[in-house]
Amino acid sequence: MGNGGFDTLTLMLCYAMATVSFLPRSNTLSCSYLKFWENDARLQLQGDAEVLGSEIQVTSNREGKNNSYSVGRVTPLLTMHLWDKSSGKLADFTTHFSFSVYSDGVHFGDGLAFFLADPGLPLLNNITEGGGLGLVDGDRVLNSTQQYSFVAVEFDTFQNPWDPVDADPHVGMNFNSMKSNKTASWFADMSQDVVYNCSIEYNSTTLSLTASFTGYNYDKYGKIENSLSYQVDLRKHLPERVMVGFSAAAGYYFEEHILKSWSFYSSDLEIEIGHTSGDDNTVVEWLGIWMGLVVFLGLVCFVVWRRIKGKREVLELDLKMDDEFQKGIGPKRFRYNELESATSKFSESEKLGQGGFGGVYKGFLKGLNSYVAIKRVSRESKQGVKEYATEVKVISQLRHKNLVQLLGWCHREKDLLLVYEFMPNGSLDFHLYGNGFLTWPVRYNIALGLASALLYLQEEWEQCVLHRDIKSSNIMLDSSFNAKLGDFGLARLVDHEKGSQTTFIAGTRGYIAPEYVTTGKAYKESDIYSFGVVLLEIASGRKPIDLKAQEGKVTIVEWVWEVYELGEIVKVADPKLCGAFDEEQMKRLVGIGLWCAHPNYRSRPSVMQVIQMLKFEAELPALPKWLPVQNFYPSTVRINFSSSSNTLPITQEIL
Numbered sequence: 001m002g003n004g005g006f007d008t009l010t011l012m013l014c015y016a017m018a019t020v021s022f023l024p025r026s027n028t029l030s031c032s033y034l035k036f037w038e039n040d041a042r043l044q045l046q047g048d049a050e051v052l053g054s055e056i057q058v059t060s061n062r063e064g065k066n067n068s069y070s071v072g073r074v075t076p077l078l079t080m081h082l083w084d085k086s087s088g089k090l091a092d093f094t095t096h097f098s099f100s101v102y103s104d105g106v107h108f109g110d111g112l113a114f115f116l117a118d119p120g121l122p123l124l125n126n127i128t129e130g131g132g133l134g135l136v137d138g139d140r141v142l143n144s145t146q147q148y149s150f151v152a153v154e155f156d157t158f159q160n161p162w163d164p165v166d167a168d169p170h171v172g173m174n175f176n177s178m179k180s181n182k183t184a185s186w187f188a189d190m191s192q193d194v195v196y197n198c199s200i201e202y203n204s205t206t207l208s209l210t211a212s213f214t215g216y217n218y219d220k221y222g223k224i225e226n227s228l229s230y231q232v233d234l235r236k237h238l239p240e241r242v243m244v245g246f247s248a249a250a251g252y253y254f255e256e257h258i259l260k261s262w263s264f265y266s267s268d269l270e271i272e273i274g275h276t277s278g279d280d281n282t283v284v285e286w287l288g289i290w291m292g293l294v295v296f297l298g299l300v301c302f303v304v305w306r307r308i309k310g311k312r313e314v315l316e317l318d319l320k321m322d323d324e325f326q327k328g329i330g331p332k333r334f335r336y337n338e339l340e341s342a343t344s345k346f347s348e349s350e351k352l353g354q355g356g357f358g359g360v361y362k363g364f365l366k367g368l369n370s371y372v373a374i375k376r377v378s379r380e381s382k383q384g385v386k387e388y389a390t391e392v393k394v395i396s397q398l399r400h401k402n403l404v405q406l407l408g409w410c411h412r413e414k415d416l417l418l419v420y421e422f423m424p425n426g427s428l429d430f431h432l433y434g435n436g437f438l439t440w441p442v443r444y445n446i447a448l449g450l451a452s453a454l455l456y457l458q459e460e461w462e463q464c465v466l467h468r469d470i471k472s473s474n475i476m477l478d479s480s481f482n483a484k485l486g487d488f489g490l491a492r493l494v495d496h497e498k499g500s501q502t503t504f505i506a507g508t509r510g511y512i513a514p515e516y517v518t519t520g521k522a523y524k525e526s527d528i529y530s531f532g533v534v535l536l537e538i539a540s541g542r543k544p545i546d547l548k549a550q551e552g553k554v555t556i557v558e559w560v561w562e563v564y565e566l567g568e569i570v571k572v573a574d575p576k577l578c579g580a581f582d583e584e585q586m587k588r589l590v591g592i593g594l595w596c597a598h599p600n601y602r603s604r605p606s607v608m609q610v611i612q613m614l615k616f617e618a619e620l621p622a623l624p625k626w627l628p629v630q631n632f633y634p635s636t637v638r639i640n641f642s643s644s645s646n647t648l649p650i651t652q653e654i655l
Contacts, residue, residue: 028080092266100194109130110158113246117149121150207231374418542559
């Protein structure tokens with residue numbers, strides 16, 4: 001094996017021994033259910049909760065059987081270590097879920113809640129008070145000194161005496177009482193088959209509990225987004241270890257509460273063994289430590305075998321990628337055979353599309369009981385490997401409702417595989433230029449969703465993420481036609497105060513900002529430019545570059561700006577809409593798109609300004625009457641586009 005191999009193995013064995021002594025306990029709780037299935041040992045269903053199809057009906061269907069209470073509760077088998085008494089450390093958590101509420105449209109009650117609670121919370125026996133939503137009952141509904149404490153975000157559909165007079169239905173944040181500490185209006189229509197979405201985050205640094213949720217108002221706005229935030233130290237309300245989940249109740253009147261999907265992620269407190277406050281999960285944690293040691297020793301043997309086979313370079317790449325993925329709190333490693341079987345051996349009939357560095361396939365994973373999208377990249381493509389590694393580094397750490405969720409990964413020999421949530425409605429460009437059709441309310445909501453994703457990437461995450469390839473084909477649509485930005489293979493991370501990076505030119509023709517081409521320097525504003533082009537696509541149904549344009553304006557920015565100069569913005573509207581659009585929203589979308597695509601990057605808006613204007617919370621600026629002159633491609637830079645792709649090559653040639 002040689003001295004090099006012996007030294008490496010010795011170091012790894014020493015590391016393994018050190019791991020036994022100092023390995024921190026894993027206190028995280030994570031789960032991801034795109035769909036549910038019966039007899040899942042990881043979940044506990046109490047009361048009337050049951051799996052029907054691929055969903056959980058939390059309360060039973062008792063339509064026509066009034067005065068027969070129904071309650072249900074859904075919780076994982078494992079609990080979460082929320083905080084540690086000895087160190088005072090407090091965990092973060094994020095959860096996303098979708099659900100529906102249905103009644104006869106006349107009488108309804110009572111609602112559904114996401115909760116964290118003392119694991120000793122009583123079972124659902126002899127519940128007689130629907131207003132407690134399955135968390136409390138009877139005279140304990142308003143008792144703030146509960147024996148078994150809880151914190152809940154409630155979706156309340158029935159007006160109880162303790163509820164706000166003007167908030168029916170509403171979303172509330174509750175602490176050991178069904179009288180909410182803070183509430184917000186919730187536009188819910190229980191008579192319609194509507195799917196609502198909610199994201200709840202807790203930041204242990206700022207002690208901020210935030211819930212973002214959707215509602216519907218069909219008469220005026222269609223889908224409505226709202227949020228609720230409350231500053232609270234959860235250590236003052238909950239024990240160190242808590243159970244999490246959902247509870248719902250239907251009181252005198254019939255109401256169904258259906259959980260359709262759920263994901264939950266909590267951070268690790270990293271409490272060292274020997275310095276803990278103690279809990280009843282010690283055996284499980286020690287078992288996890290020894291299992292981890294066994295896995296690690298197996299990895300050592302794997303290293304030796306790979307060295308014998310002479311594949312050191314490939315191994316180092318694998319280990320680096322594994323390390324990057326393990327930094328994420330959600331994705332898992334899949335077996336190659338599992339993914340191969342899911343796609344019928346990567347059959348052409350399962351191919352969803354072909355990118356510059358590999359194909360994307362539809363697959364059905366039995367373990368998840370759901371369809372997924374599997375991106376297959378070949379190691380033989382050096383740029384493909386680089387993109388794969390970038391996705392490992394970036395997207396596995398990101399969590400936002402408008403970003404495509406990475407479920408896992410796999411790499412074996414020549415194959416690099418990334419597993420994403422499946423987007424049943426495909427990509428935005430298919431509906432704009434293919435056989436699909438998007439109504440105007442859906443288009444405007446897509447613009448809002450994409451803006452929300454960009455705000456997260458540029459301002460809200462710990463680093464600024466430069467996506468560098470925002471385009472309609474990278475914007476996916478879920479079952480409710482919500483926008484989700486994907487493909488982070490060209491992304492780069494920079495510090496917020498820096499906001500730019502000098503790098504090779506990357507991206508797609510028609511979406512690349514002029515300053516990026518001339519300087520090779522990507523800014524946050526460069527992504528704003530690409531975003532602006534997408535907004536113009538959404539409004540007009542026209543591609544970014546049209547070489548056959550009859551009016552002679554090849555780029556969408558030139559064409560729309562000329563129409564703007566003539567004061568005929570409404571003429572930009574996609575003919576597919578047949579005039580069925582909100583004229584004020586159309587003018588706003590086009591105006592914002594042009595402002596974002598301004599040739600001078602210093603004149604472009606921030607994402608927050610964009611969102612305020614899209615929501616009519618701010619006025620549009622006065623744009624120049626004519627498109628400002630800008631030298632897009634100076635003679636000092638030669639850029640060649642591949643004849644088979646609109647994607648730029650990875651280098652720029654200086655003359």
